[in-house]
Amino acid sequence: MSNSTQSVRFLMPPGIECHVTIAAPEFQSSTRFNNSERFSLEQLKSNKRKLASIKNLMPNWNGYEGERFDEELITTVENILSDLDYQPQIFPTGRGSIQIEKHIDEDNFVEIEVSQNEIFAYQVNNGVEIEKKISANEINNLISDLYA
């Protein structure tokens, strides 16, 4: 053994392959990026396009005297959608309200009807049924709870 500060070199004989395995370090992964449904820009854009088409629906759009949609309501729903962790589906109702819904399975889903005067939620979470009026800032939690 030499006292030199030079690094020790090991010369491999020709024709011998050297394979080295490097153990991968464990990274703390964020659920934000593991769940492809969460913070989906594509789904938000799709919902905004649908909202724009709902805004343009004419009276009797559904064949049953369906009402037109108030511009302020459209803006309210757009703001709600922009703040959600998980994008729901949205559907117009014949009474001029917009339904926001997320369905995981029959024991876990939520339907939220947003109208000019109130927001009414029907949620089933782990089989437990709840129907109540809510405020706009409760919507994100109601939907996110389905993924808890």
Added chain:
Amino acid sequence: MPNKLSLIIDDEEFLYRGIIEHNWDYENNRPSSATYKDSKGVSVDRDGQRTEKKCITFLKNSKDFFAVCKVMTKTVKELNAIPKYLPIEDNPYHSEIHDSAERIQMRGSKPKKIRDASVVVFNK
């Protein structure tokens, strides 16, 4: 034109409703329960002893619906909703589903449960 229909919708009669594409839930391949939310009672056509094909054709003649679904009157009543026969000038089969005797508009679980009990009989 049909013979005069009974004022009471028979339990075995089906109630038909047209669905436009905006209310079609492609993720779950069914109509949204928003289909059954209306301000004036959910309009449906009672079958009045017509065939399913005639019921669908009659509806599609009024509007080019994306889909048509039906639900049995008995089922609607079991879900505590009220089917009412309310003929109008252009539609002798016109009926409505109300929430209860006291309230017309349905909300919450009832529209969803009626949607779940419905069968899609026509789909583009």
